[in-house]
Amino acid sequence: xxxxxxxxxxxxxxxxxxxxxxxxxxxxxxxxxxxxxxxxxxxxxxxxxxxxxxxxxxxxxxxxxxxxxxxxxxxxxxxxxxxxx
Numbered sequence: 001x002x003x004x005x006x007x008x009x010x011x012x013x014x015x016x017x018x019x020x021x022x023x024x025x026x027x028x029x030x031x032x033x034x035x036x037x038x039x040x041x042x043x044x045x046x047x048x049x050x051x052x053x054x055x056x057x058x059x060x061x062x063x064x065x066x067x068x069x070x071x072x073x074x075x076x077x078x079x080x081x082x083x084x085x
Contacts, residue, residue, distance in 0.1 A: 029053060 031051045035044030069080045 027055065
C-alpha cells in the first residue's frame with residue numbers, strides 16, 4: 001500500500017461548516033506569505049501546523065497579563081493603582 005501525497009482531510013472534517021475556517025485560511029496565508037516570500041524561511045511549510053498553537057499561546061499570555069497589577073521594568077518593581085504606575 002502506498003502513502004498518499006496529499007494528507008487525508010479527515011482531521012479537518014469538523015472545520016467544514018465552522019465560522020473560524022475563513023480566519024484560519026487567512027492566518028495560514030499570512031504566515032506563508034510572510035515566512036516564505038518576505039523572510040525566505042525554508043522551514044515555514046514544515047512548521048505551518050504550529051501557527052494555531054502559537055496563536056493560542058499568545059492569546060493566553062495576553063489574557064494572563066491582565067491578571068496581575070505588578071510590573072517589573074528594568075529590574076524595578078512597579079505596582080499599578082487605578083490604571084497608573
